[in-house]
Amino acid sequence: MVRAPCCEKMGLKKGPWTSEEDEILVSHINTFGHGNWRALPKLAGLLRCGKSCRLRWINYLRPDIKRGNFTKEEEESIINLHESLGNRWSAIAAKLPGRTDNEIKNVWHTYLKKRVHMKSNGINVQDQSTKPKKNRKKTTTSLKTTTDEVEMITATATADNVLMASSSLSSSPSRSYSSTDNSWNSSISESSHLIEEWTDTSIEFPEIEDSFWSEVMPVDEQPSAALTCANTNIDESMDFWFRVFMEAGELGEKENYLNFDY
DNA sequence: AATAAGTGCAACCGCCCACGC
DNA sequence: CGCGTGGGCGGTTGCACTTAT
Numbered sequence: 001m002v003r004a005p006c007c008e009k010m011g012l013k014k015g016p017w018t019s020e021e022d023e024i025l026v027s028h029i030n031t032f033g034h035g036n037w038r039a040l041p042k043l044a045g046l047l048r049c050g051k052s053c054r055l056r057w058i059n060y061l062r063p064d065i066k067r068g069n070f071t072k073e074e075e076e077s078i079i080n081l082h083e084s085l086g087n088r089w090s091a092i093a094a095k096l097p098g099r100t101d102n103e104i105k106n107v108w109h110t111y112l113k114k115r116v117h118m119k120s121n122g123i124n125v126q127d128q129s130t131k132p133k134k135n136r137k138k139t140t141t142s143l144k145t146t147t148d149e150v151e152m153i154t155a156t157a158t159a160d161n162v163l164m165a166s167s168s169l170s171s172s173p174s175r176s177y178s179s180t181d182n183s184w185n186s187s188i189s190e191s192s193h194l195i196e197e198w199t200d201t202s203i204e205f206p207e208i209e210d211s212f213w214s215e216v217m218p219v220d221e222q223p224s225a226a227l228t229c230a231n232t233n234i235d236e237s238m239d240f241w242f243r244v245f246m247e248a249g250e251l252g253e254k255e256n257y258l259n260f261d262y
Numbered sequence: 263a264a265t266a267a268g269t270g271c272a273a274c275c276g277c278c279c280a281c282g283c
Numbered sequence: 284c285g286c287g288t289g290g291g292c293g294g295t296t297g298c299a300c301t302t303a304t
Contacts, residue, residue, distance in 0.1 A: 014274075015272095015274090017272085017273085038288085038289065038290090050289080050290090051274085052273075054291085056272090059273085060272075060273095087293065088292085089292075090291075101293085102271085102272075102273085105293075106271050107270095107271095110269075
């Protein structure tokens with residue numbers, strides 16, 4: 001087999017994808033599909049090799065990707081599946097809808113491997129809670145959340161709801177912040193129904209008991225600071241916010257909200 | 263405040279496999 | 284059967300970003 005020429009030698013671009021390239025790729029695939037990856041960049045007008053386009057789409061731009069922290073259940077699944085399947089990341093990914101092999105591989109190498117190792121050596125991993133993802137800004141972005149969308153929310157929602165909604169937008173699937181143009185990016189509104197809920201003044205936010213705040217919790221299990229406005233039924237509250245975070249796809253990024261100065 | 267060390271993850275590389283001719 | 288090609292996979296790297304000193 002003759003190896004395909006290197007992208008650079010062909011005058012093709014390498015490295016991080018820009019939001020413009022993402023948009024071109026997404027709109028091309030949405031319109032024409034991706035029958036032939038090698039031909040795609042040429043047809044779409046991208047200076048990328050087909051492989052790079054495929055990777056970007058599979059690992060980042062696909063609309064069904066569930067981004068954000070892995071749940072405890074997902075982590076357990078990965079550990080169990082890895083035990084039976086080994087490093088067959090794509091096979092493991094097939095069992096976890098919305099997760100990519102690359103993401104699973106990264107998570108494994110980042111901390112699950114360590115955790116399993118500690119467990120097998122008899123080290124108590126009960127308190128070795130999985131590391132929450134940091135809220136990282138990348139110079140490249142995936143899809144765009146228009147500033148209009150955020151403005152629409154801010155115009156109609158209450159202050160707390162706005163914080164929740166905009167925070168969630170910043171971290172929900174297929175959305176990210178571009179430090180190059182200082183804007184939130186996305187074109188898909190998976191959390192739109194949540195935004196509707198947040199902007200619906202008839203919605204009553206669950207309240208939380210005082211004891212909830214007095215109990216010491218691990219940082220990554222702490223609830224949103226937005227909850228400081230509330231106080232009664234703890235289970236109901238946690239259920240509600242858990243659902244919000246889950247649906248936003250970023251259960252582990254609750255620390256985002258903790259950063260707000262109320 | 264500055265710097266070093268550590269971390270997370272997107273993207274690339276190179277190999278393998280399936281398929282068509 | 285051998286060859287060329289495209290697609291897929293696992294391993295690895297590079298670097299933005301965070302945390303520690």
